[in-house]
Amino acid sequence: MRKLIIDGNAVYELDENCMLKKKLSEKNKKEGEKKTQNKKVKK
Numbered sequence: 001m002r003k004l005i006i007d008g009n010a011v012y013e014l015d016e017n018c019m020l021k022k023k024l025s026e027k028n029k030k031e032g033e034k035k036t037q038n039k040k041v042k043k
Contacts, residue, residue: 005012 001016003014003016005014
């Protein structure tokens with residue numbers, strides 16, 4: 001699904017599926033970093 005955002009004379013188009021994939025990707029990356037940090041602390 002796409003959304004149009006109108007801000008004055010500027011118009012932006014957002015692809016919500018793409019934004020969701022990006023958000024999930026960033027979340028998984030952060031979780032992976034936390035696991036790596038926890039392993040380093042345990043050693």
